[in-house]
Amino acid sequence: MQPVLRQLKNSKKKGVLWIGFGQFAKRLHKHVARRSDVEIVSFFYPDKAEAQKRFGAKASWEIKTAITNPSVMAVFITTPNDQHAKYIKYALENRKHVFVEKPITARLNEALSIGPLVLGSKKKFMVGHNMRRKIAIRKIKEFIDSGKIGRVVNIYANYSKRISQSIDPSAWRYQKKRHREGPLLTVGVHLIDILHYLLCPVNSVFGVIGNISRQTTAPDSNAVLLKFKNSATAFLEANYNILSESVLNVYGTKGTLYLDGDKLRYSSSSNQNGSISKIKKIPLVVNDDFEEEIDEFFSAIDGKGRVETGYQEALNALAVIEACFQSNIKHRSIKIKNITKKYFRDK
Numbered sequence: 001m002q003p004v005l006r007q008l009k010n011s012k013k014k015g016v017l018w019i020g021f022g023q024f025a026k027r028l029h030k031h032v033a034r035r036s037d038v039e040i041v042s043f044f045y046p047d048k049a050e051a052q053k054r055f056g057a058k059a060s061w062e063i064k065t066a067i068t069n070p071s072v073m074a075v076f077i078t079t080p081n082d083q084h085a086k087y088i089k090y091a092l093e094n095r096k097h098v099f100v101e102k103p104i105t106a107r108l109n110e111a112l113s114i115g116p117l118v119l120g121s122k123k124k125f126m127v128g129h130n131m132r133r134k135i136a137i138r139k140i141k142e143f144i145d146s147g148k149i150g151r152v153v154n155i156y157a158n159y160s161k162r163i164s165q166s167i168d169p170s171a172w173r174y175q176k177k178r179h180r181e182g183p184l185l186t187v188g189v190h191l192i193d194i195l196h197y198l199l200c201p202v203n204s205v206f207g208v209i210g211n212i213s214r215q216t217t218a219p220d221s222n223a224v225l226l227k228f229k230n231s232a233t234a235f236l237e238a239n240y241n242i243l244s245e246s247v248l249n250v251y252g253t254k255g256t257l258y259l260d261g262d263k264l265r266y267s268s269s270s271n272q273n274g275s276i277s278k279i280k281k282i283p284l285v286v287n288d289d290f291e292e293e294i295d296e297f298f299s300a301i302d303g304k305g306r307v308e309t310g311y312q313e314a315l316n317a318l319a320v321i322e323a324c325f326q327s328n329i330k331h332r333s334i335k336i337k338n339i340t341k342k343y344f345r346d347k
Contacts (some may be wrong), residue, residue: 020079081106104314108322127314133289150254155234164240182219188238207324
């Protein structure tokens with residue numbers, strides 16, 4: 001039996017189909033639900049009984065019925081990473097706008113395969129690389145672009161959460177075949193997008209992907225050295241087995257920026273030898289990066305602006321992830337141009 005095709009009572013509202021509704025989706029949901037011009041038509045889950053249990057009258061369990069509903073204007077995809085590609089394809093083939101949580105897909109070859117469909121569509125396509133939107137990252141960008149810290153020499157980035165011991169064996173994050181790069185793909189991809197945003201394309205990477213805790217079959221540790229086209233370097237860590245860290249330090253020829261959580265400091269020197277003479281706390285007005293990206297997505301649908309993180313930005317980040325994976329296997333530095341010619345193709 002097919003689910004009842006639910007129609008919008010107010011045709012002026014933007015109807016949304018939500019595919020995949022775990023804990024992270026609930027964080028996004030509140031920002032979608034608050035909008036008076038949007039209504040969630042249905043939530044898709046492939047098991048009928050479970051769908052009805054979770055979502056009641058708004059449950060849908062047959063994807064074709066759910067996605068062809070004429071009341072659905074946009075599709076939100078927050079499933080496990082390895083399911084992104086097929087749902088993106090379904091949505092665009094049925095001429096729906098798409099918001100998909102990062103990473104765009106689990107593997108680079110999947111992202112490349114859907115490229116013609118994404119780029120050939122007239123519908124809006126957004127990937128949830130929200131972290132670059134944090135006010136601290138925007139402020140760091142201002143410092144770099146203004147030349148206040150001089151030329152960027154090196155960046156240290158660490159985004160880690162100690163969750164390896166709490167991942168259930170049935171979860172997709174537990175399984176190596178579904179979570180090949182471990183935290184590098186789920187949280188480290190945020191840092192890669194930020195580094196692209198702050199600097200420029202990457203020339204080469206040397207990556208180490210490991211499993212130290214042995215609490216899962218998937219990796220739980222990553223360490224990556226990146227060399228950028230402007231000769232700057234960055235060292236990136238993403239781990240599931242250490243105390244939570246959210247650190248981004250940017251070292252320039254004239255000064256240094258230290259971001260720890262949401263606290264940003266700036267150091268400079270007036271000494272001939274360059275020793276630190278002043279450390280200043282940079283005041284920040286904390287923004288809601290999730291709210292900002294959701295509003296931007298629906299504004300783009302209305303023809304008011306563009307999405308900042310679309311297909312190309314997401315592909316760029318995933319290309320670096322793939323290079324890290326290849327580097328770990330081959331135990332050597334990998335050039336991004338040897339991974340895909342599509343990397344930063346619009347630059």
